[in-house]
Amino acid sequence: MTKTFEVPADVTAKVEKLQYELVGLKDLIAFLVSNTAYTVPEERICKLQKEVVDKTVEYEKAKLEVEDVFKGEFAANAQLNWNLDFTTSVVTVEY
Numbered sequence: 354m355t356k357t358f359e360v361p362a363d364v365t366a367k368v369e370k371l372q373y374e375l376v377g378l379k380d381l382i383a384f385l386v387s388n389t390a391y392t393v394p395e396e397r398i399c400k401l402q403k404e405v406v407d408k409t410v411e412y413e414k415a416k417l418e419v420e421d422v423f424k425g426e427f428a429a430n431a432q433l434n435w436n437l438d439f440t441t442s443v444v445t446v447e448y
Contacts, residue, residue: 357445358423365442368419371412378405419444 382401385393419437423446427433434447 355445355447356423356426357443358426360419360422360437360442360444362442364415364418364422365437365439368412368415368437369439371408371415375405375408375412378408 378401382398382405385391385398422444427448431448435444437444
């Protein structure tokens with residue numbers, strides 16, 4: 354079964370921004386370490402990896418803000434899957 358909920362636009366924008374930044378950082382690191390044409394200092398890679406960790410923490414906190422919109426509608430131990438549509442700010446929850 355599914356149920357939909359509207360998420361505040363600012364929360365949707367935050368999640369979308371953080372997801373975009375996180376994916377971009379991960380792609381950049383993958384490119385830098387796999388491309389033999391460039392020699393990237395190890396300290397630069399380590400700095401980027403720390404940025405990934407920090408961005409991941411921010412992203413996970415933002416996802417909790419999305420879950421705050423609907424978590425009261427379900428039992429605490431319910432198995433939920435959800436997807437946030439960035440265009441409509443609607444989260445669809447499968448339960």
